[in-house]
Amino acid sequence: MKKIFYKEWDIASQTYWMILAVLAVISAIAGFAVLHMEHNGHWVTGMSNQIVWGTPHVFAVFLIVAASGALNVASIASVFNKKAYKPLAPLSALLAVALLIGGLLILVLDLGRPERLIVAMTTYNFKSIFAWNIILYNGFIAIVAFYLWTILDRKMNRFYKAAGVAAFLWRLILTTGTGSIFGFLVARQGYDAAIMAPWFIIMSFGFGLAIYMLVLSDFFRLSGRPLGDSVMFRLKNLLGVFVAASLLFALMYHLTNLYGTENHAYEAFILRDGGVYTAAFWIGQILIGGLLPLAIVFHPSLGKSRAWIYAAAIMVIIGGLATIYVIIIGGQAFPMTMFPGKTVIASGFYDGINGLASTYSPSLAEALLGIGGIAVALLITAIGVRMLKILPMSLADEVADPHSAS
Amino acid sequence: MKTTDQTDHKRRDFLKTGVAASAVTLAPGIVMHTAEAAPRDKAVDSSVRWGMLIDSSKCASGCDSCVQACNDENGLEAYSMPEGADPEKWDQQRPKWIRSVTLKDNLSGRISNLPLMCQHCENPPCADVCPTGASFRRADGVVMVDRHICIGCRYCMMACPYKARSFIHENVDIKPELAPRGKGCVESCNFCVHRLDDGQTTTACQDACPENAIIFGDLNDPNSEVSKALAEYPSVQIRADLRLNTGVRYSGI
Ligand code: SF4
Ligand code: SF4
Numbered sequence: 001m002k003k004i005f006y007k008e009w010d011i012a013s014q015t016y017w018m019i020l021a022v023l024a025v026i027s028a029i030a031g032f033a034v035l036h037m038e039h040n041g042h043w044v045t046g047m048s049n050q051i052v053w054g055t056p057h058v059f060a061v062f063l064i065v066a067a068s069g070a071l072n073v074a075s076i077a078s079v080f081n082k083k084a085y086k087p088l089a090p091l092s093a094l095l096a097v098a099l100l101i102g103g104l105l106i107l108v109l110d111l112g113r114p115e116r117l118i119v120a121m122t123t124y125n126f127k128s129i130f131a132w133n134i135i136l137y138n139g140f141i142a143i144v145a146f147y148l149w150t151i152l153d154r155k156m157n158r159f160y161k162a163a164g165v166a167a168f169l170w171r172l173i174l175t176t177g178t179g180s181i182f183g184f185l186v187a188r189q190g191y192d193a194a195i196m197a198p199w200f201i202i203m204s205f206g207f208g209l210a211i212y213m214l215v216l217s218d219f220f221r222l223s224g225r226p227l228g229d230s231v232m233f234r235l236k237n238l239l240g241v242f243v244a245a246s247l248l249f250a251l252m253y254h255l256t257n258l259y260g261t262e263n264h265a266y267e268a269f270i271l272r273d274g275g276v277y278t279a280a281f282w283i284g285q286i287l288i289g290g291l292l293p294l295a296i297v298f299h300p301s302l303g304k305s306r307a308w309i310y311a312a313a314i315m316v317i318i319g320g321l322a323t324i325y326v327i328i329i330g331g332q333a334f335p336m337t338m339f340p341g342k343t344v345i346a347s348g349f350y351d352g353i354n355g356l357a358s359t360y361s362p363s364l365a366e367a368l369l370g371i372g373g374i375a376v377a378l379l380i381t382a383i384g385v386r387m388l389k390i391l392p393m394s395l396a397d398e399v400a401d402p403h404s405a406s
Numbered sequence: 407m408k409t410t411d412q413t414d415h416k417r418r419d420f421l422k423t424g425v426a427a428s429a430v431t432l433a434p435g436i437v438m439h440t441a442e443a444a445p446r447d448k449a450v451d452s453s454v455r456w457g458m459l460i461d462s463s464k465c466a467s468g469c470d471s472c473v474q475a476c477n478d479e480n481g482l483e484a485y486s487m488p489e490g491a492d493p494e495k496w497d498q499q500r501p502k503w504i505r506s507v508t509l510k511d512n513l514s515g516r517i518s519n520l521p522l523m524c525q526h527c528e529n530p531p532c533a534d535v536c537p538t539g540a541s542f543r544r545a546d547g548v549v550m551v552d553r554h555i556c557i558g559c560r561y562c563m564m565a566c567p568y569k570a571r572s573f574i575h576e577n578v579d580i581k582p583e584l585a586p587r588g589k590g591c592v593e594s595c596n597f598c599v600h601r602l603d604d605g606q607t608t609t610a611c612q613d614a615c616p617e618n619a620i621i622f623g624d625l626n627d628p629n630s631e632v633s634k635a636l637a638e639y640p641s642v643q644i645r646a647d648l649r650l651n652t653g654v655r656y657s658g659i
Pocket of ligand 2: 541561591
């Protein structure tokens with residue numbers, strides 16, 4: 001393996017500012033959406049007292065989960081000492097921080113009282129997994145930023161290994177914490193499962209890697225730096241493994257639910273009668289997010305096409321959003337069983353009358369906020385690679401592949 | 407709200423007389439307990455646990471007196487539908503502390519009615535999950551939200567097994583004195599805590615129920631009406647499987 005040289009992202013100024021401008025405009029539009037929602041109150045959104053977490057939470061949880069997954073590439077390099085991944089590590093760490101900030105921003109801006117963020121940062125209820133998550137998120141940003149420093153600064157290099165291990169452990173706890181946000185909701189049928197936390201970890205691997213692959217190939221293409229097949233093929237194989245594992249966990253989750261009689265109604269709802277949730281599950285989560293990308297990356301010819309690999313990564317992201325949508329919104333829409341053996345025939349509060357699910361249709365503002373979070377994450381990434389020596393000059397096969405001849 | 411006012415006057419008169427008896431019968435079926443109510447300047451302690459027994463068999467179909475009384479007492483109708491809102495969606499967004507639920511037994515077809523509100527859990531999941539501690543349980547068993555530190559994350563609403571909480575989705579034009587509130591925070595039934603803190607011992611819903619289906623009082627006092635009724639009739643907690651030890655119990659569901 002040749003020596004790797006890193007350099008700031010040297011695309012033409014014009015292109016760079018153009019990219020920043022586009023991302024900034026998208027973020028600004030999201031900003032206006034937030035002002036609209038906060039000024040009027042949440043009644044302008046699709047959320048209600050039944051569906052209390054809506055589309056912003058889908059995007060936020062997706063990004064937060066993906067953030068920890070994006071760090072994986074770096075962890076493989078530093079913790080598991082795989083040389084081939086080392087040149088990929090700086091971008092992995094930067095992306096992890098950027099995605100997390102994007103996700104958190106959405107979460108904060110959707111609060112009923114976002115201006116009280118300082119309260120959330122200073123008043124903790126240590127019984128709350130949510131409070132722990134606030135600490136975990138802040139810690140993640142700090143640790144990964146330090147880790148990035150150890151990579152970029154020769155003087156700090158001696159802390160590289162330790163920082164890498166710390167970041168890796170922290171990301172595992174962080175995703176467990178995020179998954180536990182749902183796992184702790186004992187009253188809700190769709191969430192009360194121990195498998196939730198490990199399932200989130202597995203999902204994070206796939207989501208984060210998919211985003212990483214897209215960003216890596218786009219950033220390299222834009223700057224005309226060579227990115228060889230060996231890197232992309234290695235990553236896509238990894239993606240295939242993660243996607244397969246996610247499918248397996250989804251299967252286990254639903255099978256365990258089917259095993260317990262009390263969850264049959266919930267399973268019937270997601271798997272068969274849930275309308276949009278059933279569609280999001282089968283078409284989004286299973287087909288687009290699972291089977292199709294799996295087929296592509298392991299297909300003898302499609303799996304060798306960079307365009308198809310790119311498409312597979314996009315599918316994993318779309319499927320990932322669908323998965324989180326089913327979990328968050330579907331889990332709330334399904335009526336809670338309060339009176340076993342009885343049917344609610346009337347209620348002043350839509351308690352699943354005759355077993356009917358709650359309705360939710362996302363508003364434009366909510367979706368814009370979610371997309372804005374992604375734009376902010378990309379903005380941070382773009383500025384980061386422009387200012388810091390994050391990207392290798394070349395990841396051509398003869399440079400990046402430790403087994404190549406030279 | 408005539409009944410309430412009368413009750414209040416009588417109660418005040420009663421206080422003036424300074425009789426130390428722990429209970430007094432105001433009207434047939436309405437028994438008031440006074441000894442346990444702590445004055446405002448004294449911190450509440452756990453010698454009292456407020457609770458309620460609701461006799462669903464007395465709850466008449468179509469009656470919404472308790473819901474109305476709660477709305478009036480706590481100013482829940484200080485919200486008008488925002489211009490341009492979809493009425494159906496709005497109905498799911500406006501605050502409702504108490505709702506009337508009609509159930510049909512799947513086997514026998516028997517119909518029952520009951521009011522459902524915050525169950526004032528002894529181990530409240532809402533307070534457990536709240537990141538800032540805005541959701542909390544007072545020593546006297548009342549679960550409520552400190553609206554000064556609630557950030558409006560709605561995690562408590564996700565956690566409550568009874569969907570007892572409302573998020574304030576809109577601007578509040580009139581700020582009622584009894585229940586301060588604002589857009590972006592979460593709230594729920596607080597057992598008319600302003601009354602309890604003023605030394606009263608009834609809730610608005612209880613006073614309003616024409617069938618006396620709601621008995622409110624101190625669960626820790628074996629001589630309170632509610633404790634006696636609980637000892638006498640079979641009662642249940644909704645979702646007893648969650649072991650939350652709710653302060654609101656039901657009979658005759
Ligand atoms: S019923 Fe809901 S809101 Fe009331 S104490 Fe229990 S969990 Fe909290
Ligand atoms: S909405 Fe308010 S009371 Fe509920 S969990 Fe969040 S901060 Fe606590």
